[in-house]
Amino acid sequence: MSVTIKDIARIAGVNHSTVSRSLNDSPLISDETKKRIQEIAKNVGFEFNANARGLISKKTGTVAIIYPESFEVFSTHLFYGSFQSRIAQIFEREGLDVIVTFPKNRFTGESNLQKLINKKKIDGVMMITPFIDNNELNFLRNSNIPFIFLHSKPEASLADDVDFIYTDHFKGGYIATEHLIKHGIRKIACISEPGKQFELRVDGYRAALSDNGITVNNEWIFYGNGDCSFESGERLTSVNLDVVKEVDALFIQTDLMALGAIEALRKHNIKVPDDMAIIGYDDIELGSYFTPKLTTVHQPREETALLACERLIDVLKSNKKRKAMIKSIQPTLVVRESCGTAKKNIE
Numbered sequence: 001m002s003v004t005i006k007d008i009a010r011i012a013g014v015n016h017s018t019v020s021r022s023l024n025d026s027p028l029i030s031d032e033t034k035k036r037i038q039e040i041a042k043n044v045g046f047e048f049n050a051n052a053r054g055l056i057s058k059k060t061g062t063v064a065i066i067y068p069e070s071f072e073v074f075s076t077h078l079f080y081g082s083f084q085s086r087i088a089q090i091f092e093r094e095g096l097d098v099i100v101t102f103p104k105n106r107f108t109g110e111s112n113l114q115k116l117i118n119k120k121k122i123d124g125v126m127m128i129t130p131f132i133d134n135n136e137l138n139f140l141r142n143s144n145i146p147f148i149f150l151h152s153k154p155e156a157s158l159a160d161d162v163d164f165i166y167t168d169h170f171k172g173g174y175i176a177t178e179h180l181i182k183h184g185i186r187k188i189a190c191i192s193e194p195g196k197q198f199e200l201r202v203d204g205y206r207a208a209l210s211d212n213g214i215t216v217n218n219e220w221i222f223y224g225n226g227d228c229s230f231e232s233g234e235r236l237t238s239v240n241l242d243v244v245k246e247v248d249a250l251f252i253q254t255d256l257m258a259l260g261a262i263e264a265l266r267k268h269n270i271k272v273p274d275d276m277a278i279i280g281y282d283d284i285e286l287g288s289y290f291t292p293k294l295t296t297v298h299q300p301r302e303e304t305a306l307l308a309c310e311r312l313i314d315v316l317k318s319n320k321k322r323k324a325m326i327k328s329i330q331p332t333l334v335v336r337e338s339c340g341t342a343k344k345n346i347e
Helices: 005-012 016-023 031-043 050-057 074-093 112-118 134-143 169-182 196-211 230-239 255-267 301-318
Strands: 062-066 097-101 124-127 147-150 163-167 188-192 221-223 249-252 277-282 295-298 326-329 332-334
Touching (some): 005 016, 005 031, 016 031, 074 301, 112 124, 163 301, 169 249, 169 295, 188 196, 188 230, 230 255, 249 255, 255 277
Parallel strands (some): 062 097, 124 147, 147 163, 163 326, 188 221, 249 277, 277 295
16 A cells, blocks of 8 residues: 555654645745655655645646657667767756657647647756747747757747757867868868758858868758768768769768768778768767777767756746856867878877
């Protein structure tokens, strides 16, 4: 038989309302009494009913994490999976449960976000998907549920009142290209994907070339179909092989695509890094297992996830409206073998 609040009240020698208030951290109860009752509840294995707690505190103790619908695709999951484990760990430490879902129900098209909020199942939202329109964003604002955008800038227009923590992708594109230029490589092609974060990476690539007096050749910029996959990198490299042979380096804006490009080059007897320097983007663990080990732009996922979780937890605890946090996290370059500069003096 499960332990009830009345059982704890009998053990503690208080009435059941004192127990209920103590378990809900009510300011009406002294800290000494709350601590004693909470310890009793823990010792007897009491689990406070979430629905009952919600009626009293109007809190569910649950946070929703909204991932892009492509999360289950291997190339996407490989990157976002590291976010998921870190975020879940941080929320678990704070005693918060997590609901992981996608923007819409894949069978009915219904908004999962609106459903969770309307049914009062969550206290806060972490958005790790750019696929939210202005209507959905306005719904979030009007719901008074704390929320934060992590990693991807949404398609909707963000106002100054929205929390957003992200990697500086312009900087990522810039430092990758600049590294090659500083080591004497000037003919650099770029393989990218559609999407805002990729546009910023390409902008960084263009800026680094221009700042170093190199004319940008738009014929040396190729775009995939959005899947960011090994196959996409291999295909784009093979299809554009005539152009690829004109350059000395490829800046490829996902690691999986970079690994695919290396495979395509191998099949055409182009050696990496002897004949072609390669730099990827993301710093997934897989890149360090291949030969040559992949030089890449490191996205600080651990730092980004920690800051986003701490921010959301802080807002949930304070229950007060705060000035928006819009923070850019700086990427770094991880120099390995594929760019051919690992044994040279790195600036």
